[in-house]
Amino acid sequence: MSSCRFFRSVRILAVVGSVLVQSALTAQRREPDDPTPLTETERIQHVLSRFGFGATKERIDEVRAEGIQAWFEEQLDGAAKETYELGERLRELSTLKLSAADLFASYDPKNPGPTAPAKERRDYVRLRETPRRELLASIVLRGAQSNNVVHETLADFWRNHFNVDIGKSNLRLWAVTYERDVLRGHMCGTFGDLLEATAKHPAMLIYLDNALSRRPPTKGELSAVRESARARSKSKERAAEAVEIAKQRGLNENYARELLELHTLGVDNGYTQKDVIEVAKALTGWTVNQNPKRGEVGFCYESDMHARGDKYFLGRMIRPDKKNPLLEGEIILRWLERHSGTAEFIATKLCRHFVADDPPEKMVEHVAATFKRTGGNLREVYKAILDDPEFFDPKHYQTKFKRPFEFLLSAIRVTHAQIDDPNAVLEAMNLLQEPLYAQEDPTGYYDTAEAWNDPGVMAVRWQFAFRLAKGEIRGLRIPDEFYKGLHPRIPRVWKDQLARRILPAGLGSRSSETLDLMMRRYLADHPDPKREELAPRIVGLLLGSPEFQRQ
Amino acid sequence: MPDPTSRRHGLSRRTFLERGALAASALSFPIPLRTRSTQVQNEPPSVLVVIFLRGGQDALNTIIPYRDKTYHEIRPTIAIGAEPVPDEELKGVVRLDANWGLHPSLAPLFPLWEKKSLAPIVCCGSPHPTRSHFDAQDFMEYGAPGMPLKDGGWLNRYLRLTTGRRGKDDDLRAIAMQGLLPRSLRGDYPVLAVPERGARRAGEYLDLFDDLYGEDAARAAVSGDKQKGDKQKGDKQKGDNEKSDKKGASKRGKMSGDTMHGDASKRLEEDPVVASGRATIETLRRYQEIVGRATRRARANSNFPGGHLGPRLEDIAKIINAGAGLEVACVDWNGWDHHAGQGGEDGRHASMLRELAESIAAFFTEIGEHGKRTILCTMTEFGRTCHENGNSGTDHGHGGSMLLAGGGLRGGKVYGKFPGLEDKDLYQGRDLQVTTDYRDVMAELLVQHLMCGKLPADFFPEFRPSKAGVGLFA
Incomplete structure (x- = not known):
């Protein structure tokens, strides 16, 4: 050290x-209303402001030496060499590299209870909180010190776009792989892969309750519930109560709604409450196994929770495929990924983040067109922002x-x-x-x-x-x-x-x-x-x- | 309630005009005025405290139609109390009348009900059909469903509408007890968001930034650009300041209330960061002065719970007790989006309701007599599905409820028409209807409690008030 x-x-x-x-x-400093084009130094400072948490003398020199385009490409590759010191700091955070299974095996200790000795309780809390502490520390250290700073700004963007709250349930364990494998793993790939990875990651399934969502019970199941309750309690009222409780089991719309509103199309953009319900139905059974004894922890499909039957989404029918029950949900994700509303929504959000609170319309169109043309290739989308003539417009400089x-x-x-x-x-x-x-x-x-x-x-x-x-x-x-x-x-x-x-x-x-x-x-x-x-x-x-x- | 007309007409027409003109020219925030005489003459104003329960507070388990058989059927695991059998003691709910009861966690509010100071409103909310939290919150806080407004939230519009009318603009008219303003308070009228906990000490840095964000700095800079003569004058002023106590000098400068250099004010208006920094300095100083005064007063025997709401309401109570000109205070409370594990008599919803009720009860104890001029109200963006879902929770719904408490209300009565809970009675077959438009409630609070005078026709755009009104006030 x-x-x-x-x-x-x-x-x-x-x-x-x-x-x-x-x-x-x-x-x-240039005057706020100065219309003369940015100088080369100002352009470099601008790129570093928006894609690099601020310009410093040595960063400016680095970009000047390589040229903005080449530097940006290298940054998108994550090819900049990290300092020895940051490498060491990250290596000390040993939970960052673990699989979900290992995290569950080592960092999900049994609560010793309020009567246990203080030291035991302290150790319990420390162990339990280690993955959260190390994940948050790694984001701070990388954000402040990484030489691949464009990746840090992109991770920040997607962390907010596909937001999850680490405080919910046991997301302190799931957030580790969510950040590493989902957000950082796909943020320079395609939007479709990123979307699907979030949809199938336990952090999102738990945060927006899809893990709990299930089909309503069938008539046959309800009568079975009635019979067994009557047999157990010998009471007609109890049996009726049990049936009522069973009837309520069903869909949880939380994820389906935010998938449309916040992740892809944008609010009220051509879908209805009925569409929300149909998406929720198609995604029933997409849940999480958190019990290592039942096999590998992670995303799993529970056919018993799944709502059977055809689904109708955005005016089109989706037939279930018996051999591949995940398909109907995947079809919806694919439609969403290719929907022009999604391209426009993502382009708007990216331009708002990296360019201006009121993003220039032409630029949003250009970026959305790139999104559509490349099938949601995010690298190309980011480059489209930087290539757009508006990006270096003096009116956005230091604003x-x-x-x-x-x-x-x-x-x-x-x-x-x-x-x-x-x-x-x-x-x-x-x-x-x-x-x-x-x-x-x-x-x-x-x-x-x-x-x-x-x-x-x-x-x-x-x-x-x-x-x-x-x-x-x-x-x-x-x-x-x-x-x-x-x-x-x-x-x-x-x-x-x-x-x-x-x-x-x-x-x-x-x-x-x-x-x-x-x-x-x-x-x-x-x-x-x-x-x-x-x-x-x-x-x-x-x-x-x-x-x-x-x- | 004090006679509102005495406040309204406390100012001469001339003073009123002067204030208005001054406020209009005063950057985007008012220049503090020190006219003690009007302060002494004026009685303290009415206060409205708004608690926004974010996430869609479940109405049906808050103000409960406990006699409704359907209520118990469609909420088999989370309904409160057993369905009452005639002549048998009621379990669970705190009974208000023959039809309605409060969630047992709200028991601390019952004394207010008995004093006729509690007015729950059922089936109340926005007519807009959205079930998006974020749109629904925006619509509600802008008072403009379906029409996101650019010119500020409904409470900020109230503050602007009444700017200068009371000669109170040197007071802290409005405050939010959180690090960021709720949308209802955003807008051109500068309202202080009080930084939280440890950050309250941030005040000690105000003096250091007085110049960088100050009027004097603006004047110096602008005159430096454009008018050499003024610059010399500015420098001379600075020179004078150097010799005297720095803090006192800058304070005097601010309190003098002299009009600003035109160019400088234009420049400041153009720069929202400087404007925000300047408003930070002005309002935080004022806040510290008031709270400093308030803490020296003896405290009532109130018992604020810890947690989120209690400490914030306690701070608001302090400001009210200090007799300052506070008119509007807001607190946000996140986390009411109970899709799963909402629970019934126990559980997350129940414990949050308990904190809500205990905080409100303590608040009215703490402010004592000031309760007569204070109304507290809860709002939420929408209610939740009437049927519970499969996870002991509820999904986004439509009609919600509001709880109003305080002086001047015709309380002791449950307001709002309730169509019932059969599928045919529900909005889209699943949610509570909206039978009372929330803007009717807002309008009555503004006109009859805050005494803002007649509302301009477009205050709530495209809104047609109900003829009968809600009737919250006698």
Whole structure:
């Protein structure tokens, strides 16, 4: 551990050194209404803002050396070499690689009960919570440190699109394979494969209750229930009650509805309540085996839960196939995947996430057309966004409000903050109202400024900015090396030097002048300022500035 | 209830006009005014506390038609109590009248019922057929079913409608006890979302960002761009500030209420991040001042439960007790989407209802006499299926219910027409009907409780109020 810290320090020193070769003047930020096309540097900064949790000097150089297109391709391949340090940190999180079966075997301990000795109970909780803790830690570490940063932004998008709540039931176990095999496994493949993988993953089946959904009982079964209840209780009333209870067994529409509304077509987009019920029927029996004694844990089909008979969806009939009872559900997924409503819905959401809260219509059309033409090839879809002439339109430059997740990861990335304890970041996400993997609503977190930019919200960002800068957050600190190279004699220029590191796109003229005034005021009172006091103050103000809230 | 007219006419026409003009020019949020005299003259305003139960709160197991045979048939595992036999003691439900009872977990609300301060409304909700949580919530909070509005939620529209009327815009007129605003409070009128728990300490950083997000900064920057003369003046002001106590100086600057440089206000309006930061500073300071004042007061012997709602209602109670100008407060509560394991007398729904009832009861204990000018109401986006599903739960439905409690209500009566639970009586054969449009309830709360005056015709777009009204107020 200590040796890897040493290497990290050397690396950061080199990085910081190279920054200082640049002129000490703050980069001039382009005026919000400046219509001139983005410069090459601005284009690179823009790509890194939207697909990389913020630009840093060394990332900009990296993209400039390779060219935007080539860099993006390499990123989509996940081909960038990770640092030794991140590899080590992830290797320590041993549950990340386990199969569902192994997770159930090793991390689903029996509750020792409230009377057990304290140590035993503590061990129980620790063991039980390990997969959740390690999964969340891995997302934080990768988000802050991975060189394949485009993958991190894509995983963030799909995690919200196919949202599950890790707090429900035993999703603390299932989320590990959901994140790894479903989201990350398919996010650069086809949408159809991704959709089917979510539909058949226990995390989704449990989160949206499809695992419980079953056909209504037949008349024969009801009379059997009546007979057996009468035989048991010798009471007519009891028997009638048992029949009533049995009658209620049936469909759970939860997943079917969200599959149409949130995962594919978009709300009320050409389907009816009846369609929701038919989809729910077709998917009855898609459930989960969680009992290792009954065979491998995971997705399974229970024919006894399945609703027989023809299904009618979007005006078309689906005949059940006796040999392949999963087929009717799979046919529905395939129709949905190929439906033009899905292409438009996914294109809109992607453009809203990566481009603008009100995504440009032409661009959405272009991206949706690529989606349709390539059969939902997501790599091509992402490239279509970047290739669209609108992507680099100056009106989108540094305009999109950062979600808390994006704000935190970009703050950590630009300051090279070391994450000694990922919980420090997770707690900040909680305070900023975006707890990781814990959105109860199946919408996932919203992607527009309107949802996040409320009065009061900024106070929490400012608090985080200052506590990070002053080293008050346990488990998260900006290394001293970050401050190396500040001018030894002229503190007046520290603001410009630090602004270059934190906001390569520059400060707006108003913020810049205000900070200059504040500097002058401070230096009037403190003619011989201490680096340890003034520099963190500047960093806190920069991270809390209006400019840093945007990407 | 205090006589509403005394508040309405407490201001001279001239003051009213001045306020209105000022508020209109004041960026997108009002400039604080310090006119003590009007504050003292005015009685504290009526308060509306809205608790939004997100996820589709099950109406039928909250206000229960306990005598209805069908109710017990279609909910074999989750119905509350046995069907009552005449002359036999009723099991389970807390009986309100010959037809209706409360879920046993709501027993703490019964004293309010006895005091005629509780008014449940059954079969109440939005006429729009959507069963999507997210659309239904938007429609309800914008007060515009089927027509997502861009210009803010219904409570924000109320605040804008009444801006300047009370001379109360230096007060914290509205607040949400959560990190993000509910949609009902979103809009042009700046409302504070109070950061949660640990984040409340965030206030200590306000002063540091006063300049970066402040009017002075805007003025300096804009004059720097366009008017050199002003810039020098700005610098001189800064110079003066440097010599005095930093915090005091900036506060004085803000309280002076002088009109802003036109360009600067335009610039700020264009930048929602700066506007939000500035509103954060203004309102959070005000909040801290009020809560600081409130904590010094003796506390009633109320007993707020822990959990989600209790602590939030306790904070709202503090602000009301402080005699500040609070008019609207909102709390969201997620997790009412009980597709599985909803339960009957026990279970998840029951324990959430218990927390709801205990929190509301404690709230009215805590605010004491202020209860006369306060109404609390619960809302939800829709009710749930009347039949239970196969998982001891219920799916998305249509008609829901509301619980209203507080002063001025004609309580002690269950409101709303109930068509019955036979399949033919149900909406699409499965859900409760909507016989009371939620906008009729909102309108009565705004007009007769918050005394907002006549609502503009398009306040609820395309809405035709029912002729008789709900009749919540005498």
